[in-house]
Amino acid sequence: MKVPFLDLTSQYETMKDEIHTAINQVIEKTAFAGGPFVEQFENEFAPFCSCEHAVGVGNGTDALWLPLLALGIGPGDEVITVPSTFIATAEAISFCGATPVFIDIEERTYNMNPDLLEAAITPKTKAIIPVHLFGQPADMDPIMEIARKHNLYVVEDACQAHGSEYKGKKAGSMGDAAAFSFYPGKNLGAYGEGGATVTNNAELAKTMKMFRDHGQSQKYYHGMIGWNARLDGIQGSILSAKLRHLDAWNDARRNHAHLYTKLFFETEGIITPHEADYAKHVFHIYAIRVKNRDRLISTLAERDIFCGIHYPVPVHLQQAYGMLGYKKGSFPIAEKCAEEFVSLPMFAELTDEQVAYVAKNVKELI
Ligand SMILES: *Cc1c(COP(=O)(O)O)cnc(C)c1O
Numbered sequence: 001m002k003v004p005f006l007d008l009t010s011q012y013e014t015m016k017d018e019i020h021t022a023i024n025q026v027i028e029k030t031a032f033a034g035g036p037f038v039e040q041f042e043n044e045f046a047p048f049c050s051c052e053h054a055v056g057v058g059n060g061t062d063a064l065w066l067p068l069l070a071l072g073i074g075p076g077d078e079v080i081t082v083p084s085t086f087i088a089t090a091e092a093i094s095f096c097g098a099t100p101v102f103i104d105i106e107e108r109t110y111n112m113n114p115d116l117l118e119a120a121i122t123p124k125t126k127a128i129i130p131v132h133l134f135g136q137p138a139d140m141d142p143i144m145e146i147a148r149k150h151n152l153y154v155v156e157d158a159c160q161a162h163g164s165e166y167k168g169k170k171a172g173s174m175g176d177a178a179a180f181s182f183y184p185g186k187n188l189g190a191y192g193e194g195g196a197t198v199t200n201n202a203e204l205a206k207t208m209k210m211f212r213d214h215g216q217s218q219k220y221y222h223g224m225i226g227w228n229a230r231l232d233g234i235q236g237s238i239l240s241a242k243l244r245h246l247d248a249w250n251d252a253r254r255n256h257a258h259l260y261t262k263l264f265f266e267t268e269g270i271i272t273p274h275e276a277d278y279a280k281h282v283f284h285i286y287a288i289r290v291k292n293r294d295r296l297i298s299t300l301a302e303r304d305i306f307c308g309i310h311y312p313v314p315v316h317l318q319q320a321y322g323m324l325g326y327k328k329g330s331f332p333i334a335e336k337c338a339e340e341f342v343s344l345p346m347f348a349e350l351t352d353e354q355v356a357y358v359a360k361n362v363k364e365l366i
Helices: 008-014 016-029 036-048 060-070 088-094 114-120 140-149 202-211 233-243 246-263 293-302 319-324 332-340 352-365
Strands: 053-057 078-081 099-102 125-128 153-157 177-181 195-199 216-218 286-289 341-344
Touching: 008 016, 016 036, 016 233, 036 053, 036 195, 036 233, 053 060, 053 202, 060 088, 060 153, 060 177, 060 195, 060 202, 078 088, 088 099, 099 319, 114 140, 125 140, 140 153, 195 202, 202 216, 246 286, 246 352, 293 341, 293 352, 332 341
Parallel strands: 078 099, 078 125, 125 153, 153 177
Antiparallel strands: 053 195, 177 195, 286 341
16 A cells, blocks of 8 residues: 555545636636735635635745734844744744744644743844644643733744634634745645735734735835735635635544544554644644654655655754754754654545554554
8 A cells, every 4th residue: 555645636636626617717817916816715714714814925934924024023133933843934034134032842732832932032022933833733822921911923823724723713813913824735735835824903914915015005106115925816716715625624634643643542652743632733744753763764665655754953953043053952852853753644635544554554663
């Protein structure tokens, strides 16, 4: 049996007609850059996140960068985030001219440890970016409480957490703004690049809409220096079609995750993901932790089972961020997890047989 890490073809097969209709509509109207299909998707995605506004942008990195800029974050400012994330979280901070400041994660949820937050706040701190890693929200109540006390903005990195919940509240609805990525492999993925920022702040949404379109609200009249960060029409139309299936896909991912966890129950040498009491986890990634993962991954690949690593090097140890002066040992939990994580095959269309086959082989090799 062959089990890919991710299989975008099988999802396409289940909704071929819808995808082709979505694409053809845009071509018929030649509404390629921004336009009515992007607007329609924004009007659907905002309520999906329990938010007032959604602003479609070019990718998830734009979706993080734009709200930071619109909130006025710039040179001399510090933004607190975690090293256990994709580098884009830190890049968005750097491309405002600000400095990322990292704090370690909790060992059970792999998300920001709120107990470490206050000690990292300085007079330069302007914002906090909690990352909802692997599809499970960070512990938002204490993070929001500390942010309000110190007058800091919170931008949620929800790029892996479409549809997940914290105490019944949708990921993306708790901070001042939240970023989503529609990179093809995400729980809601475009057929190309895409992203969106959601917010309940009308002024912020308006500024971001101007910024993503060269600072213009009327064509060729530029009120501010902006950028081109538009979402394209074909992606907007495809995302509208796919959004209708997202809850069902997330449920399927949850079922696969629960089956994996059941099959690994009390297996020595495997740490399975923990779903916090407060969370509805949407399992963008199902990562186990093991020792000696390289041999496990290569032997599984010989048996046609394909895994990933998210992420092998925490951001504070990346060469790109060497100038920040962090060292091995700066964030022991993030570093230990980065050495042990193995992401097992996870996508909605997996079958129970495939999950069982993966679990059987992993257990055998451990
Ligand atoms: C995917 C991702 C991003 C960036 O999204 P792109 O669409 O690839 O730019 C940012 N943060 C996290 C946590 C992600 O997983």
